[in-house]
Amino acid sequence: MNEKTTAELENLRGLIDGVDQQLLHLLRKRLDLVAQVGAVKHGAGLPIYAPQREANMLAKRRAEAKEMNIAPQLIEDILRRLMRESYLNEKDVGFKQVKADLGHVVIVGGEGKLGGLFSQMLTLSGYQVKSLDKDDWVNSESIFDGAGLVIVTVPINITCELIADKLTNLPKDCILADLTSIKGAPVEAMLAAHSGPVLGLHPMFGPDVGSLAKQVVVVCHGRDADAYQWLIEQIEIWGARIVEAEPSKHDKAMQLVQAMRHFSSFVYGLNLYKEEADIESLLQFSSPIYRLELAMVGRLFAQSPELYADIIFAQEESLVAISDYLDNYSQALSILKSGNRDAFVEQFAEVSRWFGDFAPQFQRESRAMLQSVNDMKTG
């Protein structure tokens, strides 16, 4: 059925169409300027992401919006979305090459998605990149010959073994790095296999990010940091933020951030399946927060089971974190079973106090996310 309308409404809609078309022309103009910015940054070796410039610009536009009786959050939302577009567009012109005399880069596992992303970023920065995958080991000697950097990005369960078996004869000054999502064992394996510079990297994002702007890359130092400082600078030029960490501290955090989180999402999905939940109708009744939660769980099952098995099984210690979660679930359930509402309220308040200022901060952040979930609805 057609939506109802009136002549007056149609007239106003025509005027709105005109304004929206002007917006399109303004967007084109902005994108052209951003392309020029990309070229300038490429020449000067400046990072894509400029947080101070963004903060100053947003503060000014918010103040101007207020003067014009426009909600400051509206212009901030629009500009943030436009800047996301800038990160993608600026990337296409390429990046300054920090280390011109490196020799080539070898990505072991370069046909994997994350390997592909690093290969693309390094190529955009002027490096020669060779991929070494399963079938290429017969030619490995010639592939490694003259390499300045070798990056290992193979499934976690074979990483250490592969390093110990196959990466013991790299050129002496070559940098050996890995992208594994645990760091302790791989960094140790690299230090044992290779006597040159070693560093562990963990990109805290999936391969489908488009741009590295604002993404986090964890760096665990191995040996001879001076020799690989340029690589850290290169990653910063791609727009990522570097977080330095001790391998043990990183791995402990991953037990909660990755293993436990993914495992509980897996169980959530498993439970929906066993309960034979009707996703279609759940979606009809869903609030934005439930939709977001379903999306976060559902996206897991759109990806490779092996990948998640690797992450969840990577550290034996994750089993402790996950078992603790189960204990806490059981204890909370017993409060529910005993009908002790006061005990629940008390426990809730205790956890709220523990979250402290993070609780209202997370509430503010999630408000914007929930609003965009609602914006995405159609029909």
Ligand SMILES: O=C(O)C(=O)C[C@]1(C(=O)O)C=C[C@@H](O)C=C1
């Ligand atoms: O001004 C810059 O440095 C830009 O790259 C442009 C721009 C923008 O779109 O306005 C994009 C990314 C930066 O983080 C800041 C601003």
